[in-house]
Amino acid sequence: MEAVGWTDDRVALLRRLWEDGQSASKIAAQLGGVTRNAVIGKVHRLGLAGRARGGEEATAAAAPSKTVEIETAIAVVETQAPEPVAILSHRPTPEFPAPKPAPAPTALAVSQRVTIMDLRESMCRWPLGDPTTPEFRFCGARSITGLPYCTHHAEIAYQPAAERKRDRRVASFR
DNA sequence: CCCTGATTCGC
């Protein structure tokens, strides 16, 4: 359906994220529908390549500003809302997602709860919490190859319309 | 293996 492409606001977002020091892959993930190559290509065409980085090619990217972080989180929700399931029935949980700084050191946790900055291609994009708050996170668990969600959230996202109708499990992002 | 940006070149 959506052919998208480099619309004005997508370019604007790209500009801000790039200038904010974000890597091409992170930006691509946030924009959705494009690869990091596309982002890099666009960056070059826009004439803002090879800049913003600290020294030569500092690996540690500068921490993004809270503002950018939140704005992009919202952008993600708007542009990458789960397709199979309409979002009309649920809203971001009003409650504050309890801050969970240090999980467990041992064993790989199945549930990561990552910020937009740590969300990778292979991670579940299921949104957790209110995108307008700094506490907003994504599931982050290992996603099913080819799908944007982990097994748990894929089940929720891809429920058949018939069952979904009387099943309220989708009432909120959890 | 994870990742980074840079460049080329067919479309």
Added chain:
DNA sequence: GCGAATCAGG
């Protein structure tokens, strides 16, 4: 103009 493939590197 676009971006996959590729390159070069951390």
